[in-house]
Amino acid sequence: MKITRxxxxxxxxxxxxxxxxxxxxxxxVVSPYVVIRIHTDSEHIGLGEATLSPRWSxxxxxxxxxxxxxxxxxxxxGEDPTALTHLRKKVDGTIRFNPFAKAAVEMAxxxxxxxxxxxxxxxxxxxxxxxxxxxxxxxxxxxxPQAVALAERxxxxxxxxxxxxxxxxxxQDIARVRAVRQAxxxxxxxxxxxxQGWDLSTARRCLADLSNCNLCFAEQPVPVTDPQDLVRLRxxxxxxxxxxxxxFTLQDARHLTMIGAADIxxxxxxxxxxxxxxxxxxxxxKAAGIVCSxxxxxxxxxxxxxMLHIGIAEPAIDSERYPGDFLxxxxxxxxxxxxxxxxxxxxxxxxxxxxxxxxxxxxxxxxYRDASGRATQLG
Numbered sequence: 122m123k124i125t126r127x128x129x130x131x132x133x134x135x136x137x138x139x140x141x142x143x144x145x146x147x148x149x150v151v152s153p154y155v156v157i158r159i160h161t162d163s164e165h166i167g168l169g170e171a172t173l174s175p176r177w178s179x180x181x182x183x184x185x186x187x188x189x190x191x192x193x194x195x196x197x198x199g200e201d202p203t204a205l206t207h208l209r210k211k212v213d214g215t216i217r218f219n220p221f222a223k224a225a226v227e228m229a230x231x232x233x234x235x236x237x238x239x240x241x242x243x244x245x246x247x248x249x250x251x252x253x254x255x256x257x258x259x260x261x262x263x264x265x266p267q268a269v270a271l272a273e274r275x276x277x278x279x280x281x282x283x284x285x286x287x288x289x290x291x292x293q294d295i296a297r298v299r300a301v302r303q304a305x306x307x308x309x310x311x312x313x314x315x316x317q318g319w320d321l322s323t324a325r326r327c328l329a330d331l332s333n334c335n336l337c338f339a340e341q342p343v344p345v346t347d348p349q350d351l352v353r354l355r356x357x358x359x360x361x362x363x364x365x366x367x368x369f370t371l372q373d374a375r376h377l378t379m380i381g382a383a384d385i386x387x388x389x390x391x392x393x394x395x396x397x398x399x400x401x402x403x404x405x406x407k408a409a410g411i412v413c414s415x416x417x418x419x420x421x422x423x424x425x426x427x428m429l430h431i432g433i434a435e436p437a438i439d440s441e442r443y444p445g446d447f448l449x450x451x452x453x454x455x456x457x458x459x460x461x462x463x464x465x466x467x468x469x470x471x472x473x474x475x476x477x478x479x480x481x482x483x484x485x486x487x488x489y490r491d492a493s494g495r496a497t498q499l500g
Contacts, residue, residue, distance in 0.1 A: 122161050122162065122163045122165065122201060122202060122203070122233070122237055123161060123162050123199055123200065123201060123202075124159055124160070124161055124197045124198055124199065124200050124201075124202050125160050125161055125162050125198065126159075126160040126194075126198070127157060127158075127159050127160070127189060127190070127193065127194030127197055127198075127226070128157060128158040128159075128160065129155055129156075129157050129185070129186045129189050129190055129194075130155065130156040130157070130158070130486065130490060131153070131154075131155050131182045131183075131185075131186060131490070131491040131492070131493075132152075132153075132154055132155070132156055132421075132457070132486070132489045132490055132491055133151055133152065133153050133154075133489060133491040134151065134152045134154065134421060134453050134454060134455055134457070134489045135150065135151045135152075135453070135454050136149065136150055136151065136152070136419075136452050136453055136454065137452060137453065137454055139271070139274075140271075140451075140452040141261065141452075142259060142261040142286065142419065142452070143261035143262045143263055143286060143289075144261065144262055144286045144288065144314070144316040144318070145262070145286075145287075145288030145289055145315060145316040145317060145318025146174075146176045146177075146316050146317075147176065148261075149419060152172070152419060152421065152453065153173060153181075153182045153491065154170060154171060154172050154173055154182070154421060155170070155171040155173065155182055155185045155186060155189075155222075155225065156168070156169070156170055156171075156225075156421075156423065156457065156481070156486065157169040157170070157171070157189060157225045157226065157229055158229070158481075159197070159202060159226070159229040159230065159233060161202060161233065163237075165233055165236045165237060166233075167202060167228075167229035167230060167231075167232040167233035167236070167476070168228070168229055168232050168423050168476075168477060168479065168480075168481060169224070169225035169226055169227070169228040169229030169232070169423060169424075170225055170228070170420065170421055170422075170423035170424040170427075171185050171221040171222050171224065171225035171391070171424075172221055172391050172418040172419065172420045172421070172424050172449075173185055173221050173222075174418060177366075177392075177418060178218075178219075178220055178221055178369070178392070179218070180219055180220075180221050180222060182491065184219075184222075185219070185221065185222040185225075188216055188219050188222045189222055189225070189226065192215050192216050193212055193215055193216060193222070193223070193226055196211055196212065196215045197211070197212075197226070202229075202230050202233040202234065202237075203230075203233065203234040203237055205227075205230055205231070205234060205397065206397075208227075208230060209227065209395065209397060212226060212227070213394075219394075220369060220391065220392060220393060220394040221391045221392075221394075221418075223394040223395060224390045224391045224392075224393070224394050224395045224424075224427075225424075226395075227390070227394065227395030227396060227397065228390060228395065228396065228423065228424065228427040228477065231245070231396055231427070231430075231476070231477065232476035232477045233476065234476070235475050235476035235477065236475045236476040238475075239475050240475060241430065241471070241472065241473055241474060241475060241476065241477075241478050242396075242427070242430040242431075242476060242477055242478075243429075243430045243431075243433050243434040243471055244434075246396070246400070246430065246431060246434035246435065247434050248434060249433050249434060249471070250433070250434060250435070250436045251433060251440070251441070253433075253468040253469065253470050254415075254429060254432045254433060254440045254444075254445055254447060254468055254469045254470070254471070255281075255282065255440050255441055255444035255445070255467065255468050256282070256440075256444050256445050256446070256447045256448060256464070256465060256467070256468055256469050257280070257282035257283055257284050257310075257312070257444045257445070257446065257448075258275040258280045258282070258283055258284070258448060258465070258466070259283075259284045259285075259286065259314075259446065259448065260272050260275070260283060260284070260285045260286065260297075260301060261286050262285075262286040262287060262288065262289050262293075262294070262297065263297075264293070264297075265293070265296050265297050265300045268285065268297045268300065268301060269300050269301060269304050272285075272301045272304050272305060273304055275466070276304070276305060276309070278465070278466045279465075279466035279467055280465070280466045280467065281309065281310075281444075281466075281467045282309065282310045282311075282444045282467075283301065283305060283309060283310070283311045283312075284311070284312045284313065284314055284340070284446075285297060285298050285301050285311060285312075285313050285314070286313075286314050286315075286316065287313050287314065287315045287318065287319075287327070288314075288315030288316050288317065288318020288319055288342075289318060291319070291323050291326065291327055294313075294315075294327060295327055295330050295331060298311070298313055298331055298334055298336075299331070299334060302334045302335070307335065310337045310444075311334065311335070311336060311337065312336060312337050312338040312339070312340060312363070312443075313331075313336055313338070313339050313340065313342075314339075314340035314341065314363075314365070315339070315340065315341060315342045315343075316340075316341055316365075316366070317341055317343065317344040317345060317366055319342050319343055320343060320344070321343055321350045321353060321354060324339070324342040324343050324354050325354060325357050325358070327342075328342070328354075328357075328358045328360050329358070331360075332359075336360045337361065337443070338360065338361045338362070338363045338384075338385055338414075338443065339358070339360045339361070339362055339363065340363040340365050340387060341363065341364060341365040341366050341367065341387075342354060342362065345366050345367045348367060348376065348377060348380060348382050349380065349382075351364060351367065351377070351382035351383060352380055352381055352382050355381065355382065355383070355384070361384035361385055362382070362383050362384050362385070363383060363384070363385040363386070363387055363414065363443075364377055364382060364383035364385070364386055364387065365387035365416055367382070367383075368383075368386050368387070368388070368392075368402065369392055369393065370393070370398075371398065371401050371402055371405065374386060374402045374405050374406060375405060378405065378406065378409035378411055383411065384411065384412065385411065385412045385413065385414055385443060386402065386403075386406050386411055386412075386413045386414070387413075387414055387415075387416035388402055388403055388406075388413045388414070388415065388416060388438060389415055389416045389417060389418070389428055389446075390424070390427050390428060390431065391418050391420065391424055392416070392418065396427060396430070396431050399431055399435075400431065400435060400437075403435055403437035403438050404437055406437060407436075407437040412439050412442060412443060413437055413438045413439060414438065414439065414440070414442075414443035414444075414445060415428055415432050415438055415440060415445030415446060415447065416445075416446050417445075417446030417447070417448060417449055418449075419448075419449040419452055419453070420449035420450070421449060421450060421453060421455075421456050421457050422450050422456035422457050422458035422461075422462060422479055423457070423458070423477065423479060423481075424449070425447060425449050425450055425456075425462055425464070426462060426471075426472055426477040426478060426479045427477060428445070428447060429447060429462070429469055429470075429471040429472065430471055430472075430477065430478075432445055432447070432469075432471075433471040445469070447464055447465075447469040448464065448465070450462055450464060451464055451465060455482075455485045455488070455489060456485075457481060457482055457485045457486055457489065458479050458480065458481065458482055458485075459479075459480045459481070459482045460479070460480070462479070
């Protein structure tokens with residue numbers, strides 16, 4: 122089997138009314154992503170998805186298309202898509218950075234590899250280590266009444282774990298978290314995510330003020346500019362510190378573990394340029410005694426499927442202790458799949474078909490196709 126063509130399809134998929142998310146980086150209303158198809162000289166086609174955000178990785182939809190069609194795609198023509206290690210090195214040697222574009226390509230190669238041997242990707246990764254993946258729902262950094270209403274909606278639907286976005290206004294952040302805790306009761310695990318929105322002194326004050334809320338983690342409470350701030354904050358609080366924006370690469374993870382900057386690393390294939398790199402980071406963290414949790418960039422169906430496959434097969438990603446963010450398709454108006462993934466309200470299940478186990482819905486794809494060529498934010 123040889124690669125004959127790499128196709129890019131920009132899409133813009135809005136979030137559902139009432140399920141937009143608001144963070145320190147802005148409000149996420151529409152997702153300008155890129156779907157890719159890797160064609161071969163066989164009947165098999167590999168699917169991938171780049172969940173792009175300029176504020177996150179610096180990547181845009183037009184930039185992703187240019188990188189894949191102009192550089193990565195031509196480098197893959199004629200190659201065996203099952204030569205995963207070789208092709209990862211080749212892609213890395215073709216263009217630097219661009220993790221979400223690279224992740225889209227790599228998940229399509231995993232998809233093809235699984236289809237070639239008629240096995241789901243999780244079996245290629247060593248098989249299941251758990252039956253299902255506990256998950257949490259996310260409450261955006263909205264005014265208190267709106268945040269509470271959303272939390273109550275999730276709880277009424279059966280959610281057992283929540284994450285509350287903070288990092289915009291400290292007073293409002295504290296009020297929001299306290300109100301969600303009151304609505305949820307004492308037994309629902311709740312974490313918070315500041316998306317770099319607090320400085321060190323604000324993070325210290327807010328975590329102290331929230332000491333009676335029994336938080337199970339504080340995700341990226343301070344900016345990435347000085348990793349030592351994570352070290353300082355971790356020394357001042359009993360709330361476990363989760364690093365997210367601070368860890369894109371294996372080198373980032375190694376540095377954070379060496380300086381003792383985090384209790385938890387948020388990992389997922391898009392941010393790390395693929396499934397293989399995500400596994401490497403998870404294994405490094407485990408060796409250092411640090412827990413990993415599956416994060417998210419509010420993926421559509423294909424990228425969420427990739428997350429489910431590594432999540433179900435990788436013991437170093439501890440979804441039992443820190444439930445994952447397998448929620449993107451639930452927040453979007455469409456997932457672009459012929460069959461929806463089994464997500465929520467308490468747990469997610471991995472697709473069982475060959476490769477990633479998902480197929481594109483061509484009607485949805487046409488409906489949400491973006492032919493504008495514009496670079497846009499998640500908003």
